[in-house]
Amino acid sequence: MKLKFLGTAAAEGIPAIFCSCETCKISHELGGKNLRKRSSFLLDDKIMIDFTNDILHYVHAYQLDLSVLEHLLITHSHSDHFNIFDLEMKLNWFTNPDHKPLNIYANEACIQRVKDIPEVEDWESIGMKERLHFHPVRRWQEFFIEDYKITPLAANHITSYEGEHSCIYVIERDGKRILYAMDSGWYPDETWDYLERHKFDCLMLDCTGALLQRQGVGNHMTLEENIKVAERLKKSGSIHEGTILVSTHFSHNGHVVYDRDQDEFLQNGFIMSYDGLEIEI
Numbered sequence: 011m012k013l014k015f016l017g018t019a020a021a022e023g024i025p026a027i028f029c030s031c032e033t034c035k036i037s038h039e040l041g042g043k044n045l046r047k048r049s050s051f052l053l054d055d056k057i058m059i060d061f062t063n064d065i066l067h068y069v070h071a072y073q074l075d076l077s078v079l080e081h082l083l084i085t086h087s088h089s090d091h092f093n094i095f096d097l098e099m100k101l102n103w104f105t106n107p108d109h110k111p112l113n114i115y116a117n118e119a120c121i122q123r124v125k126d127i128p129e130v131e132d133w134e135s136i137g138m139k140e141r142l143h144f145h146p147v148r149r150w151q152e153f154f155i156e157d158y159k160i161t162p163l164a165a166n167h168i169t170s171y172e173g174e175h176s177c178i179y180v181i182e183r184d185g186k187r188i189l190y191a192m193d194s195g196w197y198p199d200e201t202w203d204y205l206e207r208h209k210f211d212c213l214m215l216d217c218t219g220a221l222l223q224r225q226g227v228g229n230h231m232t233l234e235e236n237i238k239v240a241e242r243l244k245k246s247g248s249i250h251e252g253t254i255l256v257s258t259h260f261s262h263n264g265h266v267v268y269d270r271d272q273d274e275f276l277q278n279g280f281i282m283s284y285d286g287l288e289i290e291i
């Protein structure tokens with residue numbers, strides 16, 4: 011499997027939109043890998059996970075041809091993961107008429123969010139039903155996207171939709187298994203139970219709080235917590251020497267600067283992600 015990190019920041023980006031903190035200032039000055047867009051991910055050029063406010067940037071920066079993209083998997087309804095308004099660009103008039111529809115796999119709250127927007131009637135008049143196919147995702151109910159087996163696990167992540175089932179995803183293909191765990195704090199027991207019963211070739215972990223020296227940034231994790239996740243999964247035999255560990259989804263409030271801090275991540279066994287990072291599993 012080919013993993014590509016299109017964007018690697020939390021909702022604000024680094025540098026953040028309305029910020030002049032030290033981390034944002036240094037990141038501006040250094041440029042390059044220190045600049046981060048919102049988190050989105052591409053698997054084998056076939057499945058995109060999360061659809062951010064920076065989607066147009068990815069199309070330009072990586073010369074992506076999303077006219078051929080057929081599968082979009084969504085973790086939860088926050089706007090930096092499910093930028094519903096750019097879905098309109100898949101409808102008639104905004105693009106060529108002969109594309110295959112886009113399949114969107116998302117929890118009920120995300121699907122409801124689209125239905126609730128005032129523009130939805132206009133969207134229906136320009137081909138929403140033909141162009142956007144919604145597939146409800148439920149925790150623990152595995153499903154297939156082509157020959158990729160997807161298992162949605164429970165994330166620990168609260169949104170403004172009461173009772174929304176935010177998910178982290180296990181994806182399997184050709185005897186390889188990866189975990190995409192964006193936007194979650196310390197996992198619920200049933201998620202641990204699943205993780206500890208399976209073996210993984212790659213873990214991609216939320217590291218919003220990055221270098222903050224405290225646990226429990228709530229909905230997210232720090233590097234310290236990423237390390238604890240790895241330690242626990244080592245004990246259960248779920249990860250091995252060859253398992254690739256990646257920390258990603260960074261906030262400027264976690265005070266990370268790639269050029270300065272990547273060694274600290276490496277010393278702890280983690281690759282510190284950057285926009286455009288590609289890994290072959």
Ligand SMILES: [Zn+2]
Binds near residue numbers: 020088090193
């Ligand atoms: Zn997020």
Ligand SMILES: [Zn+2]
Binds near residue numbers: 026030031033035
């Ligand atoms: Zn800042």
Ligand SMILES: [Zn+2]
Binds near residue numbers: 086193
């Ligand atoms: Zn979120």
